[in-house]
Amino acid sequence: MAAVTASTAPAGRAPRLTARSRRRLSVLAFLAPWLVGFAMFFAYPLVATVYFSFTRYDLFTLEYTGLTNYRFLLGDEDAWRAMGNTLWLVAVMVPLRVLFGLGAAQLLVHVKRGGSLLRSVFYLPYLVPPVAATVAFVFVFNPGTGPLHTLTEAVGLPWPDWFNDPSWSKPGLTLLGLWAVGDVMVILLAALLDVPRPLYEAAEIDGAGPWQRFRHITLPTVAPVLAFAAVTGVIQTLQYFTQAMVAGKVAAGQSDQPGTQTAPGYPDGSTLTFPQWLYDEGFRQFNMGYACVLALVLFAVAMLFTMVLLRQFHAFADGEA
Amino acid sequence: MTSVLTPARAPAAPARRRPPDGARGRRTLLWIATHSIAIALALMFAAPLVFMFLTAVMSDEQTLSGDLWPTDWRWGNFAEVMTGDMARWLGNSLLYAGLGTVFMLVSSVPAAYALARFRFRGRKPAFVLVITMMMLPPQITVVPLYIVWARLELTGTLWPLILPLLFGDAFSIFLLRQFLVTIPKDYADAARVDGCGEFATMVRVVLPMARPAIAAVALFQFFYCWNDYYGPLVYAKPEAWPLAVGIATFRAAHNVEWNLTMAATLLTVLPVIVVFFLAQRVFIQGITLTGVKG
Numbered sequence: 001m002a003a004v005t006a007s008t009a010p011a012g013r014a015p016r017l018t019a020r021s022r023r024r025l026s027v028l029a030f031l032a033p034w035l036v037g038f039a040m041f042f043a044y045p046l047v048a049t050v051y052f053s054f055t056r057y058d059l060f061t062l063e064y065t066g067l068t069n070y071r072f073l074l075g076d077e078d079a080w081r082a083m084g085n086t087l088w089l090v091a092v093m094v095p096l097r098v099l100f101g102l103g104a105a106q107l108l109v110h111v112k113r114g115g116s117l118l119r120s121v122f123y124l125p126y127l128v129p130p131v132a133a134t135v136a137f138v139f140v141f142n143p144g145t146g147p148l149h150t151l152t153e154a155v156g157l158p159w160p161d162w163f164n165d166p167s168w169s170k171p172g173l174t175l176l177g178l179w180a181v182g183d184v185m186v187i188l189l190a191a192l193l194d195v196p197r198p199l200y201e202a203a204e205i206d207g208a209g210p211w212q213r214f215r216h217i218t219l220p221t222v223a224p225v226l227a228f229a230a231v232t233g234v235i236q237t238l239q240y241f242t243q244a245m246v247a248g249k250v251a252a253g254q255s256d257q258p259g260t261q262t263a264p265g266y267p268d269g270s271t272l273t274f275p276q277w278l279y280d281e282g283f284r285q286f287n288m289g290y291a292c293v294l295a296l297v298l299f300a301v302a303m304l305f306t307m308v309l310l311r312q313f314h315a316f317a318d319g320e321a
Numbered sequence: 322m323t324s325v326l327t328p329a330r331a332p333a334a335p336a337r338r339r340p341p342d343g344a345r346g347r348r349t350l351l352w353i354a355t356h357s358i359a360i361a362l363a364l365m366f367a368a369p370l371v372f373m374f375l376t377a378v379m380s381d382e383q384t385l386s387g388d389l390w391p392t393d394w395r396w397g398n399f400a401e402v403m404t405g406d407m408a409r410w411l412g413n414s415l416l417y418a419g420l421g422t423v424f425m426l427v428s429s430v431p432a433a434y435a436l437a438r439f440r441f442r443g444r445k446p447a448f449v450l451v452i453t454m455m456m457l458p459p460q461i462t463v464v465p466l467y468i469v470w471a472r473l474e475l476t477g478t479l480w481p482l483i484l485p486l487l488f489g490d491a492f493s494i495f496l497l498r499q500f501l502v503t504i505p506k507d508y509a510d511a512a513r514v515d516g517c518g519e520f521a522t523m524v525r526v527v528l529p530m531a532r533p534a535i536a537a538v539a540l541f542q543f544f545y546c547w548n549d550y551y552g553p554l555v556y557a558k559p560e561a562w563p564l565a566v567g568i569a570t571f572r573a574a575h576n577v578e579w580n581l582t583m584a585a586t587l588l589t590v591l592p593v594i595v596v597f598f599l600a601q602r603v604f605i606q607g608i609t610l611t612g613v614k615g
Contacts, residue, residue, distance in 0.1 A: 030435035033428040048465035239458035292355025
């Protein structure tokens with residue numbers, strides 16, 4: 001904490017110090033708030049999570065229970081179902097988002113007139129607050145009253161019960177994820193615009209068609225960015241909470257069965273993601289110790305993918321002086 | 322890096338050599354295909370927002386009919402939802418997002434500056450830590466933090482979400498650092514030769530050049546707080562709820578009045594859309610900056 005006050009004093013205050021130690025002090029002063037934050041809001045709670053995972057704690061009484069929480073996890077069907085739902089989203093939504101983002105970006109590269117307006121329209125849904133977007137989707141997709149059903153009925157397309165049907169709720173959330181593809185799209189668009197033009201021109205003269213040019217020039221050049229988008233997508237999806245929770249809540253409100261709102265993951269646990277189960281255990285049941293076990297599972301998986309990402313960053317962290 | 326900062330530019334450059342006739346016909350076909358797909362996609366991206374708006378101005382009987390177009394336009398719906406609850410949620414959202422953004426800037430800018438400009442032992446591990454903190458889900462540390470805030474008797478309020486921003490935000494530090502390393506060192510060195518201290522160099526010389534990046538992290542932080550649902554759900558009591566949590570409960574509280582629900586939801590989206598169109602470049606540059614570029 002003393003370092004924080006040091007940051008207000010100009011580094012030149014202590015003339016006796018050598019230039020080197022003065023520089024060291026100023027580095028410390030600049031970094032002080034973040035260092036304190038790292039210790040208080042990251043390092044300490046991480047260690048404490050491990051500690052609490054061996055206890056039973058409801059904010060009032062703390063009891064050391066050894067491995068009981070871990071043993072409980074093995075038999076906790078809801079936790080496994082939640083993990084299954086989260087893995088479903090990782091396996092389906094992440095690849096689809098990357099592919100769709102690449103397709104949309106590729107399209108924007110080719111559209112010249114009105115391109116910037118189009119880019120804004122493609123990007124805007126990403127900025128819509130997730131809660132608002134989810135409420136809107138549940139309404140628009142609702143088979144009883146939703147406007148989309150009116151449209152598909154006119155064409156004669158079948159229309160599932162989306163957010164009220166356990167087998168269609170996750171596909172519904174996936175569509176919501178594809179709608180908000182803007183973040184992936186913008187990164188890929190920048191990568192596509194960075195592909196050197198002469199490569200394309202040379203390939204065209206050599207008689208390469210659009211698909212061949214895409215396959216042999218575009219794809220290899222943007223591959224690292226695709227990998228980056230995929231890995232960050234996996235890590236984001238591991239924490240997928242808001243859309244699933246809101247979709248379940250809003251959809252449950254409209255089905256007239258009483259009592260459906262109490263169990264998370266409506267309909268039928270199909271939208272119960274792993275972070276939601278952690279929230280339910282920790283902050284609704286106040287099984288703080290067990291919630292910490294769930295947090296550690298999440299940590300292990302997320303850390304794995306973070307390490308993959310760090311290896312990607314390593315390349316330039318080394319290269320840059 | 323320069324190309325990243327000017328992403329809007331179309332890579333037009335007309336083909337220098339005239340392609341053979343067959344290729345030109347194929348090219349026209351391709352042009353028609355890409356443009357029709359682009360327009361279809363644009364309609365799909367816009368549709369949910371359009372439906373939201375059309376529903377928001379319907380009467381509540383009409384929202385249950387599946388009609389697409391409102392028969393009588395009830396603009397009063399927007400006024401009707403701006404009741405006590407909405408006003409309080411709006412105030413809470415503004416407090417969280419506004420104060421949070423200011424706190425984040427005060428703490429994160431110096432940290433990013435140090436990571437980008439100073440060479441010191443431990444700089445690389447520190448940067449790796451920033452990325453790790455940025456990537457790991459907040460749910461991992463939430464239980465012990467909740468316990469701490471409960472002991473401090475701050476649970477029930479938004480302060481457990483605002484106060485930590487005084488101690489640096491990993492994403493903002495990362496993004497700012499990515500921008501600051503691209504500013505040539507010569508400017509800062511010149512200022513130092515002229516007798517500027519480190520802090521003065523940062524404030525007077527480097528930060529003015531980093532204005533686009535600072536604007537980007539400020540906007541991202543503001544909208545992160547504005548959109549945040551998980552944090553307030555864990556910590557805040559109903560009196561402290563921001564809009565994001567409030568509108569999620571709106572439907573249940575208003576007995577299937579979809580028109581009012583959509584009106585309230587649209588009011589939450591509106592500021593984001595307005596700011597986006599005012600500061601579009603800032604957003605897109607910022608997002609691009611988070612990409613893998615060094």
